[in-house]
Amino acid sequence: MTERVVFRPLYQQIKVLLIQALKAGQWAPGSIIPSEFELAAQYGVSQGTVRKAIDELVADNVLMRRQGKGTFVSSHAEPRAEFRFLRLVSDAGEAMTPENHILGVQRILAPDLLAQQLSLKPNDSVVEIQRVQFFAGQPINFEHIWLRGDQFKKLTADLLQSYQGPMYALFERQFAIVMVRAEEEIRAVAASADEALQLKIAVGTPLLSVYRRSFSYGEHAVEVRHSRFITHHFHYQHELN
Amino acid sequence: MTERVVFRPLYQQIKVLLIQALKAGQWAPGSIIPSEFELAAQYGVSQGTVRKAIDELVADNVLMRRQGKGTFVSSHAEPRAEFRFLRLVSDAGEAMTPENHILGVQRILAPDLLAQQLSLKPNDSVVEIQRVQFFAGQPINFEHIWLRGDQFKKLTADLLQSYQGPMYALFERQFAIVMVRAEEEIRAVAASADEALQLKIAVGTPLLSVYRRSFSYGEHAVEVRHSRFITHHFHYQHELN
DNA sequence: CAGTGGTCTAGACCACGCT
DNA sequence: GCGTGGTCTAGACCACTGC
Numbered sequence: 305m306t307e308r309v310v311f312r313p314l315y316q317q318i319k320v321l322l323i324q325a326l327k328a329g330q331w332a333p334g335s336i337i338p339s340e341f342e343l344a345a346q347y348g349v350s351q352g353t354v355r356k357a358i359d360e361l362v363a364d365n366v367l368m369r370r371q372g373k374g375t376f377v378s379s380h381a382e383p384r385a386e387f388r389f390l391r392l393v394s395d396a397g398e399a400m401t402p403e404n405h406i407l408g409v410q411r412i413l414a415p416d417l418l419a420q421q422l423s424l425k426p427n428d429s430v431v432e433i434q435r436v437q438f439f440a441g442q443p444i445n446f447e448h449i450w451l452r453g454d455q456f457k458k459l460t461a462d463l464l465q466s467y468q469g470p471m472y473a474l475f476e477r478q479f480a481i482v483m484v485r486a487e488e489e490i491r492a493v494a495a496s497a498d499e500a501l502q503l504k505i506a507v508g509t510p511l512l513s514v515y516r517r518s519f520s521y522g523e524h525a526v527e528v529r530h531s532r533f534i535t536h537h538f539h540y541q542h543e544l545n
Numbered sequence: 546m547t548e549r550v551v552f553r554p555l556y557q558q559i560k561v562l563l564i565q566a567l568k569a570g571q572w573a574p575g576s577i578i579p580s581e582f583e584l585a586a587q588y589g590v591s592q593g594t595v596r597k598a599i600d601e602l603v604a605d606n607v608l609m610r611r612q613g614k615g616t617f618v619s620s621h622a623e624p625r626a627e628f629r630f631l632r633l634v635s636d637a638g639e640a641m642t643p644e645n646h647i648l649g650v651q652r653i654l655a656p657d658l659l660a661q662q663l664s665l666k667p668n669d670s671v672v673e674i675q676r677v678q679f680f681a682g683q684p685i686n687f688e689h690i691w692l693r694g695d696q697f698k699k700l701t702a703d704l705l706q707s708y709q710g711p712m713y714a715l716f717e718r719q720f721a722i723v724m725v726r727a728e729e730e731i732r733a734v735a736a737s738a739d740e741a742l743q744l745k746i747a748v749g750t751p752l753l754s755v756y757r758r759s760f761s762y763g764e765h766a767v768e769v770r771h772s773r774f775i776t777h778h779f780h781y782q783h784e785l786n
Numbered sequence: 787c788a789g790t791g792g793t794c795t796a797g798a799c800c801a802c803g804c805t
Numbered sequence: 806g807c808g809t810g811g812t813c814t815a816g817a818c819c820a821c822t823g824c
Contacts, residue, residue, distance in 0.1 A: 311801065313812060339790060350814045355791090363604070365786050371791050372821035389785050488783040491776035492733035492751035510733035510751035516785075535732035542729040542783060544630050544757075545606050552820070554793060580809060591795050596810085612810050613802035 318347055318357035326366070326377065326482070327521040333379035333476045337367070340375070366484055366521070380472035380483065389472065389486060389518075391541045392445070392533060402437040402445070404471075407502075409433050409461040411453060421517055422452050422525050429453030433464065436502055444538060446502040447531040455481060455526065481526055486518040490540070499532055512540060559588055559598035567607070567618065567723070568762040574620035574717045578608070581616070607725055607762070621713035621724065630713065630727060630759075632782045633686070633774060643678040643686070645712070648743075650674050650702040652694060662758055663693050663766050670694030674705065677743055685779060687743040688772040696722060696767065722767055727759040731781070740773055753781060 322337075331337050340358065344351040358375060361367040365388070368376045379385060387399045394400060414422065414430045422430065430450045437445035449471075451459070456479055467474045475481040495509040503511075511532040518527040533540070563578075572578050581599065585592040599616060602608040606629070609617045620626060628640045635641060655663065655671045663671065671691045678686040690712075692700070697720055708715045716722040734754045741748040752773040759768040774781070 315812075341790090352815085353813060356812085358791095369791060370822085372789080372823080374790060391785070484786065486785040488785065490731060490753065490781040490783055492753040492774075493776075494751050508749070510735050512731065512733040512753075514783075533733075535734075540731040542731055544632070544727040544729065545725065556793080582809090593796085594794060597793085599810095610810060611803085613804080613808080615809060 314349055315353045315356040315360075318343075318349060318354060319360055321347065322357060322361060323366070323521055327524075329480055331377050333377050333482050334381060336374045336376050364484065378482075380470050380476060385473075386470060389483065390470070392439070392538050393541055394439075394538055400439050402439050403441075404465075405436045405438065406461050406465045407434040407436065409459065409464065414450075414453075418450055418528060421528050422450070424452065431456045431459050433459075435464075439538060443503045443534075445531050445533045446499055447529055449527060449529040451527050455479060481520055483518050483526070484520055485523075486516050488517075489515040493532070495532070503532070503534055505534060509534070511535075514540075555590055556594050556597040556601075559584075559590065559595060560601055562588065563598060563602060564607070564762055568765075570721055572618050574618050574723050575622060577615045577617050605725065619723075621711050621717060626714075627711060630724065631711070633680070633779050634782055635680075635779055641680050643680050644682075645706075646677045646679065647702050647706045648675040648677060650700065650705065655691075655694075659691055659769060662769050663691070665693065672697045672700050674700075676705075680779060684744045684775075686772050686774045687740055688770055690768060690770040692768050693766075696720060722761055724759050724767070725762060726764075727757050729758075730756040734773070736773070744773070744775055746775060750775070752776075755781075 322343075325331065337343075338346070340351045340354045343354045347354065358367060358369070362369055362375075365378055368378050370376065380388065386401065390399070390402075392399075410432050411429050412432055414424050414428055416426075418424075418430060419426060419428060424430070430453050433449040433451070435447055435449070436443050437447070439445075456475075459479070463478070464471070464474070472483045475483065491513045493511050493513045495503065495505055495507055495511050497507055499505075499511060500507040500509065503509075512535045514531045514533070516527075516529045516531070517525060518529075520526045563584075566572065578584075579587070581592045581595045584595045588595065599608060599610070603610055603616075606619055609619050611617065621629065627642065631640070631643075633640075651673050652670050653673055655665050655669055657667075659665075659671060660667060660669060665671070671694050674690040674692070676688055676690070677684050678688070680686075697716075700720070704719070705712070705715070713724045716724065732754045734752050736744065736746055736748055736750040736752050738748055740752060741750065744750075744752075753776045755772045755774070757768075757770045757772070758766060759770075761767045
């Protein structure tokens with residue numbers, strides 16, 4: 305009848321401490337963190353234990369190692385991260401940088417389902433963004449993006465439209481929100497009147513519908529988005545293992 | 546002007562040796578491999594080095610560890626692997642075991658593109674399988690599957706139809722082919738006359754089209770398949786990080 | 787050349803599964 | 806209790822980067 309004590313490896317505890325430090329903004333995206341030996345000294349464990357904690361965070365894409373230089377906080381502002389959350393490529397296989405057109409930004413009360421998905425209370429607000437993405441000059445993706453109102457207080461259409469680069473990079477700079485992970489649900493749907501209008505296609509054209517829920521450090525749900533892609537000359541990439 | 550010698554860590558070399566042993570059929574899917582200490586003794590390295598090699602193979606889903614028991618070769622015949630390569634779930638979020646109906650099996654000369662994707666020579670043959678998958682009694686997925694003719698000599702419709710369970714489990718048992726990894730291209734398309742007939746839907750209905758290329762040990766391309774899913778009550782799951 | 791991450795080793799001990 | 810994988814440590818040396 306003894307109490308069952310859950311066994312927690314030391315390196316897991318170190319990992320949690322590192323995530324908390326990241327969450328608290330102790331190290332900004334793109335910046336270097338202390339060396340393995342420094343962290344080991346701070347936490348009172350061996351370098352190998354810190355190493356294992358960092359190994360997992362690197363596997364999760366939270367940190368990046370550069371041999372001879374140090375360990376860095378992953379950032380969506382880095383060139384190599386540009387297509388990390390953008391899996392649409394041309395049928396020739398090349399990833400392309402889209403042009404973004406913001407259609408509108410507004411603050412609304414979160415509907416029930418959305419509130420639940422973002423862990424919001426009833427009557428909490430969300431920011432709704434509508435935009436169209438152009439690839440090679442063609443409107444390819446029409447999407448709605450919903451963000452926690454409390455964490456994006458000063459987000460405006462002007463800010464979004466003026467920013468060059470991935471939206472997630474803007475979120476890092478202006479709102480200290482770092483996207484770490486996302487879950488997607490993918491379907492084929494027929495274009496509605498609104499979708500057809502925005503994408504300049506016929507009503508009923510098959511579209512790739514992607515619902516995404518994105519998380520920041522510590523599995524904190526921050527964003528929901530609904531994208532609809534024309535996949536006539538582009539496709540979504542996916543890897544199974 | 547000295548020759549640049551590429552540095553290869555020991556554990557990477559051990560990893561290659563383990564993959565070669567798996568490729569050679571030294572350990573069957575689902576079976577146990579020698580302990581870390583035994584392998585270390587065989588290869589003349591420390592247990593920690595073998596461990597790191599196994600770590601990577603576990604991350605690749607090639608091997609599985611079970612604490613207190615040993616390290617095992619991953620198999621598609623295990624219950625927990627049933628949905629490893631089947632990412633379709635109901636909109637309620639539950640994974641369902643499909644019923645498979647084989648429509649036909651035939652041997653054909655590989656068309657150019659297919660030959661290239663499977664690293665075949667001109668005039669090499671492939672086995673083409675057509676089937677429909679039923680979820681909850683409804684036809685949901687119509688697919689064509691092409692396999693290397695040289696590795697699936699005795700594959701028949703009867704064998705496929707009589708086998709209960711994932712097709713990849715059958716491949717392991719009967720043909721010693723273990724699927725390790727796959728790449729997919731996902732699009733939304735309008736149902737053709739043939740697709741509409743097989744799935745009992747109207748021509749033009751949006752379908753989720755998935756082209757998959759699957760690889761066995763050592764990046765050996767073995768299979769190409771084209772699936773078309775009705776995503777009215779089901780969706781594809783995807784995780785980004 | 788100094789500092790960082792990367793590899794390799796050897797040994798001790800813990801958690802787990804089975805017998 | 807034994808054998809397995811899992812954790813933790815300490816130390817040595819290598820590869821890479823930048824001063």
